Amino acid sequence: MVSRRGFIKSGGLALLGVGLMGGIPGFLAEAVASEKSRQLYSKRKVMVCIFQRGAMDGLMAVTPFTDNYLKEARPTLFMSAAKGGNVDPLIDLDGHFGLHPSMAPFAQLYKQKQLAIVHGIGSPNNTRSHFDAQDYIESGTPFNKGTSSGWLNRAVGLLGHDSTPFQAVSLTSSLPRSFYGDNPALAVSNLQDFAIQMRGNPGGANTAAKSFEDLYQQTTSSLLKNTGKESFDAIKMLQKTDIKNYKPANNVIYPNTALGNSLKQIAQLIKMDVGLEVAFTESNGWDTHFNQGTDKGLFARNVADLSACIAAFWNDMELYQDDVTVMTMTEFGRTVKQNGTGGTDHGRASCNFILGNDVNGGMVHGNVKPLAIENLEDGRDLAVTTDFRAVFSEVADKHLKLKNDRILFPDWKGNQIGVMRG
Template structure:
């Protein structure tokens, strides 16, 4: 007898794969309505990952403001934590590191020890290509271009459930991200209101997706596919009945009117609908700050304000669901220590990331950031990578989702985890 989970992995959810534009087709809605209404899926732990595409300048987001080498390297970009004169200073976190003032929304979470920061994080592969670095980070195999699956897809496969829902793994993007490539079911939803869903799976799933919905539904007359269809229909009915457009965030949460803000608002809706969401993915773009990066104002300040305000709107909106959610950011690499001639920074190596949650061992800046003298810089120009991204991603995923299998999650990695999670 084929297990339900095994069936799902072989493409059973490909019935969602044709792209449902403008709502669920009438025949499918009718079929769903004819099924016995199931109780909502049990509330589950959810990991929300945000990829900052373009490479965030970690030295500006979380600045080692006591470092005179950095001050000399960035005469027009260095920011101080001193509360004197005009302008907004860095938010002093611990006497050494300062949070960019545009990220003031993060300060209460850091003080309450629910926000952790890892500095000097990056890939052991020293590529400065956006495409390659993102690919390595999302596959979780920084020295293997041939890995077919993404690390978040492998995480889904390690969840240990016999029955996954169509919304176990959701990316709020128009196309499936590299992190979700693989055999385990995942969906990319560009907009819940339009219910535009794309699927990417194995060849069996792709072949099934090519068939008509009517042909697929004809196969649900008996057995495992019918049961899987009932669960899928129930999840879709919950979306169909929900007034997505007029969703009112709870607890006074206000999301930025941005792509990221909209994505996280929709993730909050899915979490609170109890449709079984366990891994969510969103993107934040525009971090490639070669020109006119700015300090307390400018491109970078707008980006970090959007990131922190969007994350905190999600957190506020979740309310009683906060215990079940951890949010983690990632970016492919950092920026050069020295500013360039156009008021920006170029492709570098290490950056920093943020982990938010009630099970986070927060209130600390983790990592080994040495004085930024030239002898301590990677290739004589960059903040050195002293924390492998897998040591953080593994700690967060394993502790929060309780999957605990690094051999599958990150093949060929045998490092130690960073103690960013409680317990």
């Protein structure tokens, strides 16, 4: 018997399936196609978080191109908004900041004031360790390594209403640090070939089932309560359907990449109305120590994928955009000065992107001072002028209607910055 504490309260469930590139399971497509005739759960607000692991160079993604100090510090990496050079020009946002040319899908969203950018964002902890910085961002407690829960798990706990197994879902192969905690969460490598294993419960750590139906057989209706039983019934119904034909809205074609496939599956879960409220996925490969490139190369490919995948997801969400907000995050930025191998090293502040209809968009928020050495952190890095918690709390509070930042970010007492409307 799986205990109520083990099933409902401990850690999260990890749904492990075939690789992300394996396509979308048929039962989801059929469920989406019939969504108008059958809604399993009422529509809810959804926050989608994307972690850019490896530390994105915010100064290349959104460049203060009028800053002569940056031009001097990056003789081969600096990019301009001026046309007619040897590389594609930056997309001029406001006469000072320019968007990387490979992020053109973001330009229209910015112009429509659906996309906001926060620059100079980062952690108050000055570690330049990927592992530690990611841990601090995901726990939400940048000076406490002993925090057992993640900030997104705490956000789920503050939603204040009955949950379904799909309330918090990560499209990753294992549960991210952000979702650790007492509130249930799922890690799904692919929504196909369901298999479940328990995480975080000593008494049930070895309990496994081949499908939701197998786990359902091990439980009781009193354990699952009404919401849980309805969720299992929904899953059992979906598993009996055939699938191969999910058609995104507006004939959208998602990039056939890990991020594209993850966001495509998140879109389907949203359309299915199965109670999804917090979604998480990842974009990897941002550690650009060498051969970073300018309009071509590693960085250009990464930002092209990020912006194209998010834009495809947003277009697919056309009828749901009022209910969805997307936010990116990264552990830290890169050095202002390029290194000797055509790259940049671990730095401090970066930038992030927030997309939604309730976003104060069409603006670059934050404070980026001229990149003279006296303004740099430790004489080398873009200074952190906006604590990541100020932005994360504002997005979660305003979009998900949360009301207790002392629980969400227990050590933070700062102010929000106005990146959300209302």
